[in-house]
Amino acid sequence: MENNVQSNESQVLGKTDLRNQRTFEPGEEKLNTNRPFKSKDGRARVGVWIDGGSTQTRGIMMTDEEARSGKMMEVFKETYVIPSTSHTVSTRAIPSQNSESDLLYDNMYAMTSSFNTEATIDFKQVTIRGGMAELVSGEENRVGSKLKTHDPVFYSNLVDWLGYTSMLKFGDEIPTDIDIHMAVALPPDDLTKFNLNVFYKNMKSFVWKSVPHDITIKFNIIEIMEKTEPEAYIKAYYILSGQDVPEIVLHTDGGGRSSGTELLVSGVSSPQARPTHEIGGTHLLNDLNDAYVDEYGGRPLPRKKLEEAIRTGYVSLGEKTRNDVVDLIKIAKDQKASELLSSIRRKLFDSHSKYSQDEVSVVSVSGRLFEEGDYGYSIAEKFMELALIEMPNAEFIHIKQPYIPQGLFLLTFQKMSLLSDVSANEAAASEESPYTPSAEPETEVQEPADAVLVETEAEQMKGE
Amino acid sequence: MRIEFPKGFLTLRTKKAEDLVEHHLTEGTFWDFVAILVEEKAEDKVEVQLAEMQNIIKMIQSQIASGNLGGATVSNNTSLPSPNVFGDDASKSTVKPRVADLDLNLLGDMKQMFARAKKMEGE
Numbered sequence: 001m002e003n004n005v006q007s008n009e010s011q012v013l014g015k016t017d018l019r020n021q022r023t024f025e026p027g028e029e030k031l032n033t034n035r036p037f038k039s040k041d042g043r044a045r046v047g048v049w050i051d052g053g054s055t056q057t058r059g060i061m062m063t064d065e066e067a068r069s070g071k072m073m074e075v076f077k078e079t080y081v082i083p084s085t086s087h088t089v090s091t092r093a094i095p096s097q098n099s100e101s102d103l104l105y106d107n108m109y110a111m112t113s114s115f116n117t118e119a120t121i122d123f124k125q126v127t128i129r130g131g132m133a134e135l136v137s138g139e140e141n142r143v144g145s146k147l148k149t150h151d152p153v154f155y156s157n158l159v160d161w162l163g164y165t166s167m168l169k170f171g172d173e174i175p176t177d178i179d180i181h182m183a184v185a186l187p188p189d190d191l192t193k194f195n196l197n198v199f200y201k202n203m204k205s206f207v208w209k210s211v212p213h214d215i216t217i218k219f220n221i222i223e224i225m226e227k228t229e230p231e232a233y234i235k236a237y238y239i240l241s242g243q244d245v246p247e248i249v250l251h252t253d254g255g256g257r258s259s260g261t262e263l264l265v266s267g268v269s270s271p272q273a274r275p276t277h278e279i280g281g282t283h284l285l286n287d288l289n290d291a292y293v294d295e296y297g298g299r300p301l302p303r304k305k306l307e308e309a310i311r312t313g314y315v316s317l318g319e320k321t322r323n324d325v326v327d328l329i330k331i332a333k334d335q336k337a338s339e340l341l342s343s344i345r346r347k348l349f350d351s352h353s354k355y356s357q358d359e360v361s362v363v364s365v366s367g368r369l370f371e372e373g374d375y376g377y378s379i380a381e382k383f384m385e386l387a388l389i390e391m392p393n394a395e396f397i398h399i400k401q402p403y404i405p406q407g408l409f410l411l412t413f414q415k416m417s418l419l420s421d422v423s424a425n426e427a428a429a430s431e432e433s434p435y436t437p438s439a440e441p442e443t444e445v446q447e448p449a450d451a452v453l454v455e456t457e458a459e460q461m462k463g464e
Numbered sequence: 465m466r467i468e469f470p471k472g473f474l475t476l477r478t479k480k481a482e483d484l485v486e487h488h489l490t491e492g493t494f495w496d497f498v499a500i501l502v503e504e505k506a507e508d509k510v511e512v513q514l515a516e517m518q519n520i521i522k523m524i525q526s527q528i529a530s531g532n533l534g535g536a537t538v539s540n541n542t543s544l545p546s547p548n549v550f551g552d553d554a555s556k557s558t559v560k561p562r563v564a565d566l567d568l569n570l571l572g573d574m575k576q577m578f579a580r581a582k583k584m585e586g587e
């Protein structure tokens with residue numbers, strides 16, 4: 001599981017060493033490696049806990065051996081992150097390797113094949129992301145306005161996360177077969193019976209190949225668990241911090257596509273009170289774009305310019321000109337705060353008469369939607385100011401670090417069959433005195449029905 | 465001098481801020497208004513965010529500059545104040561939400577965390 005690179009690797013590969021010359025989005029630094037990756041015939045069994053956001057896909061991967069051998073806490077803290085934006089390309093459109101760089105980040109070029117006959121969504125794709133995506137123009141794949149369980153881009157992100165994380169995790173001994181025990185965080189409105197059935201049907205088994213590294217992995221999804229994003233987040237916060245959970249906690253996690261709210265009553269979820277709000281980072285960018293065009297004229301700004309503006313407070317026009325748009329951003333953010341509060345009131349309190357707003361003890365927010373930017377202003381501030389009128393007794397907390405994978409792990413590990421021969425508590429106890437399994441796991445891994453087809457496709461992909 | 469705001473001038477502002485402006489801008493100069501705000505803010509007599517106050521100043525400046533501030537007059541030798549008169553950083557507001565950061569290196573024992581998770585799952 002060594003992530004550091006050897007000093008002579010780039011010389012061996014004969015390419016420019018671009019490590020430390022790039023700026024990475026927080027969390028994506030593990031992709032800044034040019035270590036060699038190699039396949040090894042064999043099967044591994046891993047648990048994964050994934051938060052598939054619209055900007056980044058992040059998660060934890062733990063092998064059954066790690067869970068047994070006292071490394072649980074160490075692995076629990078280690079998050080793997082890939083960018084969630086990609087391009088779909090033809091295999092003829094780009095060279096199989098980036099000629100300028102041998103970093104993994106610059107060689108994220110993967111093919112996915114699924115032979116699952118029950119699948120309702122086609123995510124059999126050739127995708128590039130990271131530095132390689134800079135080599136092509138055109139529309140980016142991005143988790144859109146659809147439900148995540150119905151969005152091919154969301155599946156593509158999960159699959160690529162599994163692939164690249166397996167490469168980073170196993171390094172020069174990447175198993176050819178990996179059985180996956182999976183927990184995923186979804187927006188609240190994706191957790192209906194119908195949507196979950198769609199998700200289960202589509203996430204079954206597939207073959208994934210990293211083209212530049214010629215690494216092919218067959219993934220078999222053994223089991224899937226799910227939680228809402230705000231639930232995983234706020235429960236992780238209270239479990240990790242060790243604080244007592246106040247009587248009524250109202251937590252909102254703001255993402256790119258939407259935001260979700262979770263109501264904890266005496267520390268326990270209130271499943272009837274889990275609204276999704278169609279308010280996210282994308283809507284904020286759209287509002288800023290409209291305001292910018294209204295103020296400065298011209299054509300709408302491209303998304304990258306808008307994202308830069310939200311981060312820095314400026315719209316750069318060429319090398320010498322830049323417009324200060326902090327005022328426009330603040331107005332747009334204030335508007336989103338107002339819409340969010342109104343949606344919470346309407347979807348949660350007006351239709352959930354058991355609790356009233358003035359009973360709320362803590363109002364917390366998390367997620368990229370609430371990030372401050374270099375100009376130091378967050379939606380959280382206006383949200384708090386407005387909410388104080390309706391929830392005068394509440395304490396307001398802005399939680400900034402991403403905890404969804406950790407929350408998923410804590411809430412699902414004990415129910416997973418990753419460790420079929422030992423309870424989660426026994427494994428946790430081995431953190432102090434390492435547990436040595438006396439026998440192989442009793443439960444056999446069931447071969448997927450389409451294993452033969454998968455095998456054939458794997459061979460085909462190896463030949464490409 | 466009496467300063468009156470056009471209808472809808474403060475539609476994006478909170479009621480609290482609107483009342484504040486209504487209260488103080490009935491007479492006096494622009495500088496009087498700013499001075500009163502600074503003084504009352506310093507004495508904690510007003511409960512309004514710095515960012516909010518800065519925005520009010522900016523809006524008033526804009527209205528004066530465009531000549532749309534009904535009835536308002538500003539003498540030639542009166543320079544407009546900087547919006548930063550209340551502080552140069554909106555983030556210094558005293559009514560921000562508490563920021564919570566956890567250090568994953570200071571976590572308790574995994575078994576305890578599993579027990580807490582079970583409790584939160586209602587088990």
